[in-house]
Amino acid sequence: MEKTPLVRKLGAFVALSDPELSVLASLHRRRRTFVAGRDLVQQGQSDQAAYILASGWACSYKVLEDGQRQIVDFQVPGDFLGLRSVLFNVSDHSIEPVTDIEVTEVHVSDLLDAFAQTPRLATAVLWAASRDEAMVVEHLVNVGRRDAAERMAHFLLELGGRLVLVGLGSRDGYACPLTQYLLADALGLSAVHVNRVLRQLREAGLVTFRDGFVSFDDYDRLTEFAQFDSSYLDQSGPLLR
Amino acid sequence: MEKTPLVRKLGAFVALSDPELSVLASLHRRRRTFVAGRDLVQQGQSDQAAYILASGWACSYKVLEDGQRQIVDFQVPGDFLGLRSVLFNVSDHSIEPVTDIEVTEVHVSDLLDAFAQTPRLATAVLWAASRDEAMVVEHLVNVGRRDAAERMAHFLLELGGRLVLVGLGSRDGYACPLTQYLLADALGLSAVHVNRVLRQLREAGLVTFRDGFVSFDDYDRLTEFAQFDSSYLDQSGPLLR
């Protein structure tokens, strides 16, 4: 059986048996595609489905009344989209595809049925959700306590780490479709300042972000500079056997 | 049967049957107390137990190498302490009692056993964890996109909302044991600026924080000013029957 992104993700937390794998497989309903820029889920909308991202990048964000927005996280292949929305019946955030994306749909009711049949799946999903929360926490630290340059460095390193896990990046760098405006909304900076900070990091010989590609010019010094500790990303084998 | 904080919390998400209630009751091991200021869980420590806060206030935080810290969230009675630490076997943050606290201990192994026996419990805990994540997300928005005064206002309102849910606050205000230094670490500000902002809010007739008590002087104007939307806190009855 081919390993879907979801199987790979959950398998990292819980060793899955054959029956569990087949329940998982039955979760995948339709494959769908969405075009870049058009919201997939809107804040306040009540929806029935969550998604697993198969290809492309998306971001989840919240908007304030005055039009500013804060991007909470970016999603890369293998990540959940809108899991929390679905658990709460109503979404507390919006999700926008950054590029054209492909997803597989998962219905809430199927998910809850699967939990009832195979409790270990519920545990696995709880784990996956906890890792997502750990990432949000790290973003909070980032935005609350690091200056713009450290923040940017940390962010680029984290993204790199996540992409390595799904085979889309290395210590040299990775393809990155984000604009400086998106970076600004994620890091709580202005787009202008993002530009300046990127230049600063480039001129310091740490990292270069140009033409849709992030190149780590000096990975170790960058890690040191950003005080980056990847332990919250590591999932060293199944925790539950 | 007396309603423990945990039962009340999870009962808000999932309608619990008698067998489920008794499994829950069996989770509570010992009642313990901790004194203010001495860490209960330390970053990097691997531990075996999570806790439910029965009385007092605590905070979870991360420290950077340079000594700065970011408080991720405060916990008030009824909240989990260290749930994520326990799921990951190793804690990615520290937890410090703000006041002397009373907790009940929950062992991981018991929790996982309970999940296996009663899948709905796992779902309930997943829900509770998701609400916690929603709160962290709201903090991220707060720190990333609101100025100091709005941030403070939003924070005091959220805390008020949470305390109302557990019967410790009202629209008039609430007892609050936090120092200005703690507020600073939570909001990503300096203690000096926290002081200035509190004065500003007080002189504007919005809210007064003095002598361990938060008084809402004009709840509606404050809500408007902070763009506070409490929907992410509301848990309007069990979602799963």
Add this chain to the structure above:
DNA sequence: CGTACCGTTGACATACTTCAAGGAGCGTGG
């Protein structure tokens, strides 16, 4: 009665924002 912690305030420094302008790439329609 000192000492430690917390709150308060002023003067000064600075990181980041805002405003403004222009340039490069690119798709679209004349």
Add this chain to the structure above:
DNA sequence: CCACGCTCCTTGAAGTATGTCAACGGTACG
């Protein structure tokens, strides 16, 4: 094929929110 209108990137100058440093007062507690 060129002109145009986008979007995104880049850079300068000026403004502002917030941080840092420093000092002092109150209160609790040993």
